[in-house]
Amino acid sequence: MRTLEENYYAQTLAEFIRCCDQEIVMLNWIRTRLPIYLQGLHWKRDRTPLRIIGVGSGNGIMDTEIAKIMLPYQRDIDCTAIEPDIEELDRFKRRVNADKMLLGQVSFDWNHCCSEEFEGTLEGNKRDDLKFGTHLVHMLQMLYHVRDLESSLMTYFGQLDASGLMLITLASKQGNEMQAAFQDYERKLQLDKYPTQRNQKRYSDDIIEILKRKGIPYYKENVVYRVDVSECFKERSKAGAKLLDFICLTNATRVYQTLAGTNRKALLESMSEFCSKDIEGRVTLKLSFDAILVYKTPRVNGLKV
Structure with missing residues (x-):
C-alpha cells in the first residue's frame, strides 16, 4: 500500500484519531471481551513469567491495558513492544512509568524497529528471552504495513507457546x-x-484466507466504531x-x-x-x-x- 509522506501521514493519523471513537471502542473490547478468550488457557503458575509480544505498539495504551488484564494469571509478566516511531515509543515509556499498577510486576523490552527487523531477530532462536514460547501476541491495526502478510503472520504464530493466543485486529468490509x-x-x-x-489495502478477509489455507482455527468478532x-x-x-x-x-x-x-x-x-x-x-x-x-x-x- 502506498503511503503519504511520513510526517504528513502522522498528522493525518492524529486527525483521524481525534475525530473517531476507534480507540475508545477498542479499549472497551479489550476490557470486556479479551478476558473471555483468555479463559481456560492452561498457563503454568510458576516462576516463569508470562510473555507478551505487542507488534506495532504505538504509545502503549493498548499494551498496558492488556498487561493489566493478564496480571491475575501470573505475578510477573514480560512485555516485548515493537514500534518504529521513536516518539510513540517515548510516550509508551512515560505511560508505564506513571502507572503504579504495572511497576514491579510487568517488565518491558522496548524495540525501536519495524516488524520485519524484529522478525529477523527471531530466526534461529536468536532471542533467548523468547525461545520458550510466547503466551500472547497482539497485532492491533498494524498488518496493513508489513511487506509480506503471510510471512509475518506465521512468524509470530510460530512464537506462541502451546497454550498461546494471538489477537489481530484489521479493518473489516462488514458494516463499513x-x-x-x-x-x-x-x-x-x-x-x-x-x-x-x-x-493493496488489506482487510480481515486476507488474514482469514491465510488461516483457512493453513488449517488454523480462529474466532472472529466484528466491532463497529x-x-x-x-x-x-x-x-x-x-x-x-x-x-x-x-x-x-x-x-x-x-x-x-x-x-x-x-x-x-x-x-x-x-x-x-x-x-x-x-x-x-x-x-x-x-x-x-x-x-x-x-x-x-x-x-x-x-x-x-
Missing part, C-alpha cells in the same frame, strides 16, 4: 460505510478502467483535508494521495449518501474492524463467547 462510499465514488467515475491504480467527517465537508478546512487524505489512503479500494477539485467534490457527494447526521449537526460514517483470535492449540471443548 466508508468503503461503500468509495465503491460508489469509483463506480461513478468508472475507475475500473484504470486497474494499475488499484490499492464511528468517525466524525464534518470537517471534510468544509471546503477550506485544513483539518478536513488531512482527515480526507487519511481516509483516502486507508479506506479506498484504489490508491489516492490527495484529492482536489472535482474529484474531491465527487467523493464527498458519495460519502454524503452514507453519512448520518445527529441533532448537533455532526456528520458521521460507520466503520468496523474484525478482532480475530487464534489459539496455538485448538480448544477441545470449544469456547462460549
